[in-house]
Amino acid sequence: MLALLITRQRTGSGALGSILHRHPKLFYTGEILHPDDRNNPHSFFSHLADAPERAAAYADPNTRAALVQSYFAHVTAATAPRMPVLDIKYRSLQHWNPGWQGFFDRPWLIAYARQERMPILHLRRRNYLATYISGRLAEANQVWHTDDAAGLRVRSLHAPPKDVLNFLTICVREAALMTDWLRAHERVLTLDYEDMLDQDGQMRSKIAERIAAFLQIPPFEHRNSAFIKQAPPRLADAIENFDEVATALQGTEFSWMASA
Numbered sequence: 001m002l003a004l005l006i007t008r009q010r011t012g013s014g015a016l017g018s019i020l021h022r023h024p025k026l027f028y029t030g031e032i033l034h035p036d037d038r039n040n041p042h043s044f045f046s047h048l049a050d051a052p053e054r055a056a057a058y059a060d061p062n063t064r065a066a067l068v069q070s071y072f073a074h075v076t077a078a079t080a081p082r083m084p085v086l087d088i089k090y091r092s093l094q095h096w097n098p099g100w101q102g103f104f105d106r107p108w109l110i111a112y113a114r115q116e117r118m119p120i121l122h123l124r125r126r127n128y129l130a131t132y133i134s135g136r137l138a139e140a141n142q143v144w145h146t147d148d149a150a151g152l153r154v155r156s157l158h159a160p161p162k163d164v165l166n167f168l169t170i171c172v173r174e175a176a177l178m179t180d181w182l183r184a185h186e187r188v189l190t191l192d193y194e195d196m197l198d199q200d201g202q203m204r205s206k207i208a209e210r211i212a213a214f215l216q217i218p219p220f221e222h223r224n225s226a227f228i229k230q231a232p233p234r235l236a237d238a239i240e241n242f243d244e245v246a247t248a249l250q251g252t253e254f255s256w257m258a259s260a
Helices: 013-021 044-049 052-059 064-079 090-096 108-115 128-141 161-182 205-215 242-249
Strands: 003-007 026-031 083-089 120-124 188-192
Touching: 003 013, 003 090, 013 026, 013 083, 013 120, 026 064, 044 052, 044 064, 052 064, 064 083, 064 090, 064 108, 083 090, 090 108, 120 161, 128 161, 161 242, 188 205
Parallel strands: 003 083, 003 120, 026 083, 120 188
Antiparallel strands: none
């Protein structure tokens, strides 16, 4: 059996994954559909690169599902006896769809997970503005996860209000789709990033208990994240034109995000 961690980029999957990986019963594989992370031995694309016939099977929509199922078996065997937790981002879900997939149809992976009663950890971040800033800072620093704040050159930036509003609107649409796609799945545990960690970067005990019960594993003994946040605690310190952004959000459903 394997579990899926499904989330949007810059939502805390690295922090959560580092905690999951410290549990003796779990193996966090990292983002297995990242197009550039070929150094990850558990990456799906590394798996394809190891054998030409796999790449051929992936290129054919009629054989893709069987290939993915064999990949799941491979990862499960490679990480045994620990349960692998596969990190998959919203925008990677389409990689395994068959031919003639409907634009708004439930992705193949979600349908397959429901069929196989595969557990899904769905990690959300309610404050999309914080997600946007986290992503921009990561791009500016070219650092996606870190345990050393001293190595972060950029700690604040200018955020064009038009770009911010466009990003937040897209996030709302993506969230609505994910809610609809996961609605019928019986084995989904939805977690919110804002509720997950305390001020010291440790997973809150109630969240740890929920995850352990959901995955049917012993309690977590270690709940510290291996990473720190790139953005300062207050968005006002991370956004150089904060007043301009806050004004742009006034009167919208996003106005609270600037004051959170």
